[in-house]
Amino acid sequence: MGFSALEILTAIEDEGSFRGAAEALGVTQPYLSQFVQRLENECQGTIVDRTNRPLRLTELGQFYLESRRRIAMIETETSRFCADYAHLQIGHIRIASNGERTNAMLVPGVSEFVRRYPGIHVELTLENHLEEIPDILLAGKAEIGVLFEGLMKKGLNAYPLYRERYLFAVPDTEFFADVGCRYNEERQYPKFLDADSKKLTTLPLLQTVLHHERTLLLSRAVGREFTNLNMDVRQLGTRLEFVASGICSAICQESLIGPYAARTNCRFLSMEDVLPIQTVVIAWNEHVYQSRASKILCEMIKEGLKGQKQYKI
Structure with missing residues (x-):
């Protein structure tokens, strides 16, 4: 079984000798010596000060070891974040709408989403005219937008929610x-x-x-x-x-x-004999990654509108 530089240098630092480090890791002393030699050639400098007993890491060795520790911590945090993100325990969704439309149609779906996925931050602070929302989505300033189908632009995708007159x-x-x-x-x-x-x-x-x-x-x-x-x-x-x-x-x-x-x-x-009936849609930028959380929220908003007479399409 191969060991990482982090594991080997930590063992040398803890044990103070190649023999002790080899025993702690369950490898041979020559294996450990050869590994450190290759590492020193790679770093173009001395990693382990062999003149001291117990052995110590040089300034270069200490820096290298701390760097490996930070990298390992970042990798662990990244793996944890990815797992939490995949399980909808964290995330951030910005919705481009306005306060009145949010009150009238988004509350049921968003409320259910927040109950199920409390770790995901839903931002409803964007106050926009419908005409502004396509460009907001295309610029990546929001993940989801509520607008009229007639305002859709190239690069956006959507599904209909209801007909509005x-x-x-x-x-x-x-x-x-x-x-x-x-x-x-x-x-x-x-x-x-x-x-x-x-x-x-x-x-x-x-x-x-x-x-x-x-x-x-x-x-x-x-x-x-x-x-x-x-x-x-x-x-x-x-x-x-x-x-x-x-x-x-x-x-x-x-x-x-x-x-x-x-x-x-x-x-x-x-006014349907003067102003045309509009189809309200929930839209997103089809050229930008849409997270699983964002897709689920769209579905919940759609489900939250079902059964409400004024919203049937």
Whole structure:
């Protein structure tokens, strides 16, 4: 059986002689002497100071031995890390999404994943517009991203989660009593183009940060001019609060409305006759290694959405 330089030099250091080291390792003294000689030729210097009794390692020998010990420690840590990683005991997954979509759809799957694999750190701190997420994934800044299928770019892969439509929200007031209906689990809403266009354009439209073009789109669709509220609001929950206050109308994603109490003071119209229904997907960079943990988390997110009516594809 062959021994490593670490084992042999440690034995010489502990025993203080070639004979003692040979006996401790169960090899012959000539074998040990020849091994050290080859090592000294390789290192181009003296490893063992043979003039002392007991024998000592030279400065070069001590450095070499400590280096071997550090290497052995790194190899042990690497093996342990690989084993823990393979068994999903450690790891790190970054999800590119936003707080509202996380609240509405990711919580069930992520919660189950964290219960099963508590050693894996799941990062949900990335706050992104859907339009930003493809480039984030392609740049390797996140392992998983939630976006619309229509935003997919070359180099990304994904599978569909659910179909999402846009709703048009107005205040639940007497004036709008015949416009749309309240939020409901049956997902039954009158169509936007069937509503009274004069009433639809009575209030200014509250905009998101990225979609000011929708004002013109809606104006063309109903044949009357929509105006903008002089405000941009990114968060859907905040937009619903402003609608409920009676100062504006707004466009919102149906699947994200549920968590917000302000929905009870709003009325909604389906916009599928103006804005296309979108397929929400969970995506990843197909040119970057996707860990087993990341794949399992994707599956759990998908499973967590099953049975929820508003998410069926």
